[in-house]
Amino acid sequence: MPEKRFEVRWPDGEVESCYSPSSVISQYFRAGQTLSLDEFVNLSEQGLKHASKRVEETYGYACSSAMDQLSRIQRKAKRLEAQDALQVHIISVG
Template sequence: MPEMRFVIRWPDGAIESCYSPSLVIKDFFSPGLSYSLEAFVTSAREALTIASDRVAARYGFPCSRALGQLARIEAVAARFGGAPEARVAVESFEE
């Protein structure tokens, strides 16, 4: 499966490179755009779950790296307390 990384900028300016085992991320995010924190987490959850499910369909088990990445995104997002003005920018895709 083609894996990829997507680079994001958190509301505090921190840059993070995130992992996906599938290119499905491209269906949910566009480089150069920013998303409300809530919308970003919701879309990341859906995209990474789909990616993990694709791995499961092909190899018989879910992708622990995708699920770990999702857990990391949810944990970092929780630090911002759901502030309505908080935004996450997608900086780039790396295949």
Template sequence: MPVTHFVVRWPDGEEERCYSPSTVVREYLRPGDYPLDVFLAQARDGLAAASERVRAKFGYACSSAMDQWAALERRAEPFRTQDAQVVTVVQID
């Protein structure tokens, strides 16, 4: 199963390289700007789909995909109280 990485630029300008165990995440995220809540919803759904692909192939979910989701949620927390925050998906490998 091909691993896919995506680079996110947070509203404070910091970039983070993120992990997905499957290319299916490309169906949920593309390079470009997203309102914070939209980014989080798309990332959650994409990483959940990636984890399910692992489950279908190996019989167990991918804990690394869910760990990545939890890390994104934690990183987004400080921006939730600010208006009109934009997250940029810089690239997807």
């Protein structure tokens, strides 16, 4: 189950390399994609929970690193949500 990184550009211009324990995250994001902040957070939650579940199915325990990444994404989004028309750009998945 190869881990993947997906690089995003947040609405404030910050670029972040995000971690997924499974390549399943590629089903949720693609390079060049632009998403609303809410959509990005929702897809991150779905994709990282899916990835963690795959780890659990294989190794018998959930992936805490995936849940830590989701928490970082949610905290960052919460700080930005007061602004209007926010979009997150997916730079790369791989």
